[in-house]
Amino acid sequence: MLKKKQNIEHTQLLVLSLLAGEDMYGYQMIVELARRSDRTFEMKEGTLYPILHGLEKEGYVEAYQQTAPTGRVRKYYHITRKGSGLLSEEKEAWQRYCGAVNAVLEASLA
Amino acid sequence: MLKKKQNIEHTQLLVLSLLAGEDMYGYQMIVELARRSDRTFEMKEGTLYPILHGLEKEGYVEAYQQTAPTGRVRKYYHITRKGSGLLSEEKEAWQRYCGAVNAVLEASLA
DNA sequence: TAGAATACCTCGCGGCACAAGGTATGTCAA
DNA sequence: TTGACATACCTTGTGCCGCGAGGTATTCTA
Numbered sequence A, B: 001m002l003k004k005k006q007n008i009e010h011t012q013l014l015v016l017s018l019l020a021g022e023d024m025y026g027y028q029m030i031v032e033l034a035r036r037s038d039r040t041f042e043m044k045e046g047t048l049y050p051i052l053h054g055l056e057k058e059g060y061v062e063a064y065q066q067t068a069p070t071g072r073v074r075k076y077y078h079i080t081r082k083g084s085g086l087l088s089e090e091k092e093a094w095q096r097y098c099g100a101v102n103a104v105l106e107a108s109l110a
Numbered sequence C: 001t002a003g004a005a006t007a008c009c010t011c012g013c014g015g016c017a018c019a020a021g022g023t024a025t026g027t028c029a030a
Numbered sequence D: 001t002t003g004a005c006a007t008a009c010c011t012t013g014t015g016c017c018g019c020g021a022g023g024t025a026t027t028c029t030a
Helices: A010-021 A026-036 A045-059 A081-106 B010-021 B025-034 B045-055 B081-107
Strands: A062-065 A073-079 B060-068 B071-077
Touching: A010 A045, A010 A073, A010 A081, A010 B081, A026 A062, A026 B071, A026 B081, A045 A062, A045 A073, A045 B081, A062 B081, A073 A081, A081 B010, A081 B025, A081 B081, B010 B025, B010 B045, B010 B071, B010 B081, B025 B045, B045 B060, B045 B071, B071 B081
Parallel strands: none
Antiparallel strands: A062 A073, B060 B071
């Protein structure tokens, strides 16, 4: 009856989704995520950076240095083809998950 | 910039939502949850029972014994007024969360 | 010129979902 | 009638995720 694990790791989904739009550096991602989610997601640095390093290690993203007009060096991340594949999977998983929750919520109204 | 914690505890939401429809016992909730979610949620007993005990301890649900026609004794849970309040809050939180994820996903398409 | 903002990083903790195991009763087929 | 399976409840231990907290360094601004 009970078998599969189902982890909620929407953080990866969100990060990959951001990078699907354009290359970004860490700090920017935190700010953008907050903005696009209307302040719902205030991702912590202690959360984001380990995720980025993990994604890079697995080949889902690639990092490169770039100096900003301000003179500061930033570390940009670029999503790879492999990363896009993962994103697709996670999008689908999210939609399924989201739909399932809503189904349960609506069922209890009847 | 970064301040609030945001835990993903949709399990409570799902459990309370089930009980909002009718009183249920643990095993039944697992089966119902799987059915209503089209097998997406196969909640484990090691997850459910501690949650139920916690909800009961905090006064969100009340438990009572009832003997089934089969002769088996079952432990039914009933949602309290306080529990309904919590459910409302969590529903709202879920909608906000869900909307935020979708907003981020859609933003990356542009 | 001090503090805020920018920008990156890591270590350790707490809590959650689960695996795994235990107990017990009812049902049904061989 | 017995053994396997479904029903029904429970707890302990573990792994991992997200975060708190702290660290470093540079640039901007009042």
